Amino acid sequence: MSKEAFVATGIVSAVIVDAARLMVYGSAMLAAEFSQTDGLVLPVVVGSLCAFIGSFFGKRILPKVTLRVVQLIVAIAMVIIGSGLVLGLL
Structure with a gap:
């Protein structure tokens, strides 16, 4: 491939x-009353736009990033998040 x-x-x-x-x-928004879901429209739209922008720019940046760099970033993030969970910060 x-x-x-x-x-x-x-x-x-x-x-x-x-x-x-x-x-x-x-x-879920349709199941709930629309008066309660008005505040969710903006975050869903912003989240969709951010996902598209991330995919768009990721396509251009990804060839420049090695697998080792990705592994290190993920490992560091997992240690930080795990530590935060253990300490009760997250």
Whole structure:
């Protein structure tokens, strides 16, 4: 599989996950009273735009990032989040 196909597959996967998430949120909004969900419209729209922008720029940045860098970032983030959970900060 070529590098471009791999990146495109990741972007399509992210879009599918976001679409499924939005359908769940949308059905929850329809099930609830609309007066209570007015405050959720803006965060859903902003979240959708951020997901698109992240995928768009990630496609251009990802070829420059090595797998080792990603592994280190994820490992550090896991240690920080785990420590926060253990200490009761999160």
